[in-house]
Amino acid sequence: MSELRISFCDKVYKIVKQIPRGKVATYGQIAKISGKERAARAVGACMRNNPDIPKTPCHRVVAADGKLTGYSAGDGVETKWEMLEEEGVIFKGDKVDLKVSLWESK
């Protein structure tokens, strides 16, 4: 109903807020749930402006490979990295272990 008037970004924020602690989601995953699997760029385009931190746990959003990208808050990916690790996310080298930390939307 009212979701027909919200912007693509607002929908993305809502999805990101649904990500459980200790898990991460990829931009493509969120984009797909939003209705546009190829809108991964649009997702980041909205987050880049830091809309509502810490209301939106955008630090739980990583690249398709599990690599951390951007982050306009804190010290950048550096802070993002610490937050994820602090929440229980498992890291594999310089990336997140999507095999165990990838959020599965149902």
Added chain:
DNA sequence: CGTATGACTAGCT
């Protein structure tokens, strides 16, 4: 309304 930009992804070299 048209152009430029950006926290992406997949494919190729």
Added chain:
DNA sequence: CAGCTAGCCATAC
């Protein structure tokens, strides 16, 4: 395995 190119989408100016 690493680096570069092209394609796609929404927002901001």
